[in-house]
Amino acid sequence: MSAVATAPAKDLAPKILSRDPGDFEIPKGREEEWRYTPIRKMQDFFIPQSWGSVGALSSPFVEIVGPDDPRLSTTWMPTDRISAIAFAGTKKVVLITIPAEHIVEESIVVNLAGEMLNNYAHIEVQVGKFSRSQIVIIHDSTANVSGSIVTEVGDQAELTLLSVLDAEAPLKQHWNWTTNVGRDSRFLGLSISLGGEVVRIVPSVNYRAPGGSAEMLGAFLLEGDQFQEHRILVNHTEPHCVSNVVYKGALSGQGAHSVWVGDVLVRREAIGIQTYELNRNLLLNDGPRADSVPNLELETGDVVSAGHASATGRFDDEQLFYLQSRGIPESVARQLVVRGFFVDVLNKVHDQSLRENLMERIEMRLGMVTHA
Amino acid sequence: MSKLEIKDLHATVTTDTGDSEILRGVSLTVESGTTSAIMGPNGSGKSTLAYVLAGHPKYTVTSGTVTLDGEDVLGMSVDERARAGLFLAMQYPVEIPGVSVSNFLRTSITALRGEAPKLRTWTKDMKEAMSDLQMDPAFASRNVNEGFSGGEKKRHEILQLGLMEPKIAILDETDSGLDVDALKVVSEGVNRFQQKTNAGVLLITHYTRILKYIKPDVVHVFVDGRIVETGGPELANSLEADGYERFSVAKA
Ligand SMILES: Nc1ncnc2c1ncn2[C@@H]1O[C@H](COP(=O)(O)OP(=O)(O)O)[C@@H](O)[C@H]1O
Ligand SMILES: [Mg+2]
Numbered sequence: 001m002s003a004v005a006t007a008p009a010k011d012l013a014p015k016i017l018s019r020d021p022g023d024f025e026i027p028k029g030r031e032e033e034w035r036y037t038p039i040r041k042m043q044d045f046f047i048p049q050s051w052g053s054v055g056a057l058s059s060p061f062v063e064i065v066g067p068d069d070p071r072l073s074t075t076w077m078p079t080d081r082i083s084a085i086a087f088a089g090t091k092k093v094v095l096i097t098i099p100a101e102h103i104v105e106e107s108i109v110v111n112l113a114g115e116m117l118n119n120y121a122h123i124e125v126q127v128g129k130f131s132r133s134q135i136v137i138i139h140d141s142t143a144n145v146s147g148s149i150v151t152e153v154g155d156q157a158e159l160t161l162l163s164v165l166d167a168e169a170p171l172k173q174h175w176n177w178t179t180n181v182g183r184d185s186r187f188l189g190l191s192i193s194l195g196g197e198v199v200r201i202v203p204s205v206n207y208r209a210p211g212g213s214a215e216m217l218g219a220f221l222l223e224g225d226q227f228q229e230h231r232i233l234v235n236h237t238e239p240h241c242v243s244n245v246v247y248k249g250a251l252s253g254q255g256a257h258s259v260w261v262g263d264v265l266v267r268r269e270a271i272g273i274q275t276y277e278l279n280r281n282l283l284l285n286d287g288p289r290a291d292s293v294p295n296l297e298l299e300t301g302d303v304v305s306a307g308h309a310s311a312t313g314r315f316d317d318e319q320l321f322y323l324q325s326r327g328i329p330e331s332v333a334r335q336l337v338v339r340g341f342f343v344d345v346l347n348k349v350h351d352q353s354l355r356e357n358l359m360e361r362i363e364m365r366l367g368m369v370t371h372a
Numbered sequence: 373m374s375k376l377e378i379k380d381l382h383a384t385v386t387t388d389t390g391d392s393e394i395l396r397g398v399s400l401t402v403e404s405g406t407t408s409a410i411m412g413p414n415g416s417g418k419s420t421l422a423y424v425l426a427g428h429p430k431y432t433v434t435s436g437t438v439t440l441d442g443e444d445v446l447g448m449s450v451d452e453r454a455r456a457g458l459f460l461a462m463q464y465p466v467e468i469p470g471v472s473v474s475n476f477l478r479t480s481i482t483a484l485r486g487e488a489p490k491l492r493t494w495t496k497d498m499k500e501a502m503s504d505l506q507m508d509p510a511f512a513s514r515n516v517n518e519g520f521s522g523g524e525k526k527r528h529e530i531l532q533l534g535l536m537e538p539k540i541a542i543l544d545e546t547d548s549g550l551d552v553d554a555l556k557v558v559s560e561g562v563n564r565f566q567q568k569t570n571a572g573v574l575l576i577t578h579y580t581r582i583l584k585y586i587k588p589d590v591v592h593v594f595v596d597g598r599i600v601e602t603g604g605p606e607l608a609n610s611l612e613a614d615g616y617e618r619f620s621v622a623k624a
Contacts, residue, residue: 318466325426326480327454336479340470
């Protein structure tokens with residue numbers, strides 16, 4: 001059924017797994033996974049520092065524990081030096097636990113806060129089997145952070161994990177997200193990243209058992225000379241699982257640079273899977289650069305569907321003209337077009353007030369007048 | 373009563389190879405309650421005229437004037453022209469991903485009227501307008517022009533015409549790409565609009581086919597960026613028989 005030819009996957013999966021930073025070399029910038037990143041601007045992230053730790057207020061389902069807490073995953077391993085340093089350096093772990101069979105209707109909102117300008121972080125999300133919840137992580141928009149989010153989605157659980165990074169200051173943040181999807185469980189990861197001097201987010205999805213589904217959606221916005229990288233890895237090792245990756249980016253300013261890499265690996269055993277990945281970027285003016293690298297590697301042709309798409313385009317003056325020719329003022333017309341661009345990602349935010357709030361943040365960032 | 377007056381209009385388009393003059397002195401008048409047809413061969417500049425009147429940024433007016441009821445149209449922004457009462461049904465309407473027809477129409481009507489339409493009457497008006505054009509109600513929730521067939525795009529343009537009720541409507545090849553049934557439905561939509569509002573219509577077409585359904589008062593023949601002959605409906609019949617050849621020869 002697939003239109004994509006099968007090929008032996010050159011091994012994109014991480015080769016070294018270790019909690020010891022010394023097991024990894026300091027990247028030089030030529031390595032495949034770092035070749036787009038301005039690593040000069042992140043030197044401090046590759047050398048252990050005495051940085052603060054990121055915490056949050058305790059609340060139902062949310063507590064702050066030490067990195068040696070026995071409830072934390074013992075199997076999770078950093079896959080690069082930067083994450084190993086962050087885990088070795090943090091004194092706090094934000095542990096979010098949803099008990100098995102628990103249905104939480106209200107969104108659980110976690111406001112992360114660093115102790116200093118520079119911080120390490122570790123967030124662990126443990127979602128019990130048959131549970132259902134929506135967790136909103138609001139990142140500290142005043143601090144530099146290097147950290148990981150480790151998520152374990154129990155069998156037949158449903159989890160929506162929304163991450164909002166709205167950095168107004170020229171901040172640097174690096175995040176490694178690892179999500180393990182259980183049998184027949186459904187994971188929806190939503191990544192909203194607005195601004196930041198250097199933001200690099202590396203989400204990966206692993207399947208623990210057959211029948212799991214993972215959707216990874218992202219909306220990102222860059223201005224000025226900001227850099228953002230979203231490097232996604234979906235590792236299909238189990239049969240009859242689903243992955244759907246959709247990232248939309250809007251860029252303005254002169255030196256803005258975004259990178260989206262979507263690596264999807266489908267192993268020989270992963271028969272009957274469905275996978276799709278899409279990245280679309282909207283350039284609001286001349287100047288920004290958007291790199292978009294979808295990469296689908298199939299070791300089996302026995303899949304239900306497999307596809308990818310990627311496109312980067314200028315803000316379309318013809319669209320503006322059409323809307324304006326119907327009496328719609330330019331500012332409202334621009335707003336309509338940008339809303340329309342992000343709508344399929346933002347519509348997945350089921351909480352209406354949160355959705356509106358995010359849309360307004362995006363519009364504010366784009367310098368658009370907001371209309372009732 | 374409204375009046376669109378175009379006097380000695382010259383306009384250029386900027387391309388990679390420099391500016392080239394497309395409109396070379398167009399003069400014509402459209403008044404309320406009348407229909408003028410502009411007929412001409414492909415590439416003669418008909419769409420350029422329509423775009424220039426609507427204010428498309430690709431074109432530059434180098435001389436001439438356009439007024440609507442005495443107001444200077446060329447000094448207005450694109451949206452101001454629409455709010456002043458000009459409407460252009462486009463030959464090639466663009467897709468607007470993620471923006472539904474109903475949201476688009478509501479935003480437009482709100483801008484044109486200066487206030488949001490009452491939700492209940494609005495829903496009813498839209499439903500009626502759509503059923504008049506034999507459009508499926510599900511159409512309202514589709515994204516503007518996205519995946520529309522040629523016929524659906526043209527119906528959507530005429531749907532807007534009926535809801536927006538401009539003073540002067542410019543229809544750029546609304547007939548092209550329509551089969552006979554759709555042509556009838558769309559033409560009836562234009563006629564209904566004109567009867568209701570007494571608007572002026574400037575009908576741009578390449579073929580005479582649509583003139584069976586929409587009767588022009590005046591026919592202008594448009595060749596090489598200007599009007600070369602003006603007459604009554606009978607002029608269209610002679611074009612049907614002889615084509616545009618004689619005008620091209622006259623030019624050479
Ligand atoms: N945006 C444009 N860019 C380049 N050339 C254009 C553009 N618009 C029109 N032209 C040129 O102007 C001439 C008239 O085009 P047009 O107005 O579309 O004619 P018509 O509608 O009568 O077929 C053509 O030679 C066309 O190539
Ligand atoms: Mg044309």
